[in-house]
Amino acid sequence: MQLLDWIVIALFFVALVGIIVWVMRQKQNNAADYFLGGKDATWIAIGASIFASNIGSEHLIGLAGAGASSGMAMAHWEIQGWMILILGWVFVPFYSRSMVYTMPEFLEKRYNSQSRTILSMISLISYVLTKVAVTVYAGGLVFQQVFGIDTLWGIDFFWIAAIGLVLITAVYTIVGGMKSVLYTSVLQTPILLLGSLIILVLGLKALGGWDQMMSICSQVVVNDHGDTMTNLIRDNRDPNFPWLGALVGSAVIGFWYWCTDQFIVQRVLSGKNEKEARRGTIFGAYLKLLPVFLFLIPGMIAFALHTNSLTNGGEGFLPMLANGNVNSDAAFPTLVAKLLPAGIKGLIVCGILAALMSSLASLFNSSAALFTIDFYQRYKPNTDPKKLVRIGQAATVVIVALGVLWIPVMRSVGDVLYAYLQDVQSVLAPGIAAAFLMGILWKRASAQGGMWGLIAGLVIGVTRLCAKIYYSNTAIMPGDQNWFKYLFYDVNWLFFCGWMLVFCLLVVVVVSYCTKAPDPEKIRGLVLGTSTPEQRMATRQSWNAWDVINTVIILGITAAFYIYFW
Template identity: 85%
Template sequence: MTSLDWIVIAIFFLALIGIIVWVMKQKQNNAADYFLGGKDATWIAIGASIFASNIGSEHLIGLAGSGASSGMAMAHWEIQGWMILLLGWVFVPFYTRSMVYTMPEFLERRFNPQSRTILATISLISYVLTKVAVTVYAGGLVFQQVFGIEELWGIDFFWIAAIGLVLLTALYTIFGGMKSVLYTSVLQTPILLLGSLIILVLGLKELGGWDEMMRICSSVKVNEYGDTMVNLIRDNNDSQYPWLGALIGSAVIGFWYWCTDQFIVQRVLSGKDEKEARRGTIFGAYLKLLPVFLFLIPGMIAFAIHQNAIAAGGEGFLPMLANGNVNSDAAFPTLVAKLLPAGVKGLIVCGILAALMSSLASLFNSSAALFTIDFYQRYRPDTDPKKLVRIGQIATVVIVILGILWIPVMRSVGDVLYLYLQDVQSVLAPGIAAAFLIGILWKRASAQGGMWALLSGLIIGLTRLGSKVYYSNAGVEPGVDGSLFQYVFYDCNWLFFCGWMLVFCLAVGVIVSLFTKAPEPEKIQGLVFGTSTPEQIAATRASWNKWDVVHTMIILGITVAFYIYFW
């Protein structure tokens, strides 16, 4: 890091401070102001916030690392970002009409209070123990690698970077609320995009171009069926990413994440109206086409550079692990550390900071909203609006403290827990997705049906995770002859399991609904397909025009073209 790099970083922080000071001068008189930014966000702020919130450690470490280790396999999860369009076109009208602040609150409106409690509890625990913890853990690792500092003032630099990241983000989230998350994202998103684009261009220049990357990666087999690193669609017998399982699993997880997860939907709920919310999702879908090229492809580039260096008799480009294997997870920070000139490295560090801070800020704000709205306000409904803001700020502080306390646990089990994160999402998504699907698509879905769809997903998911931990520690190899229980909850490919789990949860919801009392028509009016009033239908139709449809078709066309190219 040169003086020029530090000057660039200082300018970034001055701009960030300027935005935060401006936001803090705005009114924060009630929950709508604090958690939804006063519900006056424009499509640019919504789309930028969706993208910036989504891009975090799983991209800087995980996506680039998977590109370096297995090629295009994980691209399914990024390209399924087109499902943001479902949020805008299908779900936004129902969420907007319900006037809710949180997704658990929507489930209470549609089903019952028990459904709200279940979803709020699942979301809060999963945010603190997975998303917050992994972002903080990976942030510490990234900055230790990029800065090349092992210790500072006699303290492991990992701790300084990790805790500094948390405290810095917490300060502006606590005092600025959703407005600070939205408007800092408008600054952070272009910096993140520009920085990552520079990495892509310089990486391709160092390697010798796109064709050279495709040549090297297409020569590396990833299974015994002839698939290579550049194949997105892999043989259905592939142990990790069978093509049918990948399409189904990534679609289920994508639907849950983009259409029902508080972390994403809260940005859309902050829109001033249906029109801005929908256009925000369209803008977010455009931006979401980029991570494959900004993070996964650079991982493949780093792998190709490493292969060339080894072939030339050198040490290799990527660092090695103690066991002699290549450290794929270091792909992105290694590109930053080794390829970038003075000044540009500072810009990339700002981009990495922007990615991690925006994800953390969104997590803190969403978690505080869940606690304040779905727990505190429910049991104290007459609480003064200004006090609710203070409760939200206190909740954010508590979540920050829990995140810091969880860092040692993350560091002790680091790689193992990171590998389990996709498993956690694959068993968390189906039950929640099933509850929202039957709730919005089927008028007959009863309160008990929705609740049991949610509960069955939770029970099956915990059983699957517990079984994986038990059989893994017992040294049982997947596929080894065992009981039916072992086959279902351990041997079965995680992607196929995710798909079958959704089918099962939907079946539970439908069967229970048919045997229990149907909801009263007035309770679900405007919340389910076929129940909207003529006025509501007219308002939704007035909120879009032909250009919204054109941009939607362009995004879907690019998605199809991507699948064809990397087939």
């Protein structure tokens, strides 16, 4: 890092502080102002926030690491702009009519209060133990690599970077609420895109071009069935990414994340109307087409540079782990450290900061909203609106503290963070996805049906996670095979995710037919086929040819991507 780099970083923080000061001067007297930014966000702010909130250290480290270790295999999870379109076209009208602040609150309106409590608990726990902790962990790791500092003032620089990142982000999230998340995203998103694009271009230039990368990676066989690093669709016998499992599993996880998770949907709920919310999802879908090229492809470039270096008698491009394996998760920061000139490196660091801070800010605000709206306000409904804001700020402080306390555990996470996250999410998603799918698409889904679908997903998911922890740390003898081990440990994680969704859907259906049907008035406007003529008219007037054309373009690009990397 040279002087020019530090000047660029300083200018970035001056702009960030300016936005936060402006946000602080806006009135935030109630929960709608603080958690949803006053519900007046435009499509640009919504789309930018969706993208910036999604892009965190699991992409800067994890996705690039996945590209360096397994090639295109994880691209299924990233080329999912089409899934955000489902949020905008199908779910936005129902969410907007419900006038809710949180997804658990929506489940209470559709099902019952128990469903709301269950989803709130699952969401809060998963945020602290996965998203917050992993983002902070990887943030500390990436800055340790980029700055090349092991210790500072006698303290491991990892901890200084990780905790500093948390504190800075927590301050502006606590002070500014959702508006600070939305409007800092407008600054952070273009910086992140520009910085990552520079990495891609300089990486390809150093390697010798796109064809050179494809040539090197296509020669690396990744399984016993002839698939290479450049194959997106792999043999169904592949132990890690069978094509059918990857398509189904990524869709289940994607639906849960993009259409039902508070972390993402809260940005849509902040829109001033259905039109702005839908167009925000279309803009976000366009942006979501980029991470494969901005993060995963650079990981493959780093792998190709490493291979070239070894072939020519060098020491390799990527650092090595203590066990002798290549440190794939160091791909992106290594590209930053080795390829970028002064000034540009500072811009990239700003982009990394933008991704980490925006992702953390969204997590903090969403978690605070869940606690305040779904727990505190439910039991103290007459609380002064200004006090609710203060409760939300206090909840954010607690969530920050819990995330930091969990970091020591996260430092034992495996080599590829992105794969770890998707594995955990594959057992969290099916039960929630089933409850929302049946709740919005099927009028007969009862309160008990939705609730037991959630419970079934939670029980099966926890069982699978516990089985993985137990069998991964236990010596397994040839005669130790049994149905429980096969079902909850041996079955491929993607196929397990798909079958788990089917089971949870069946639970919702069976229990619904065995219990009382919901009152038609209770679900009016919340389920497909129950909207009033006025509601349908409002939805129809919220879109035009512009929305349809851009939707078709996004779907076409997605199809072209699958065809090219088939």
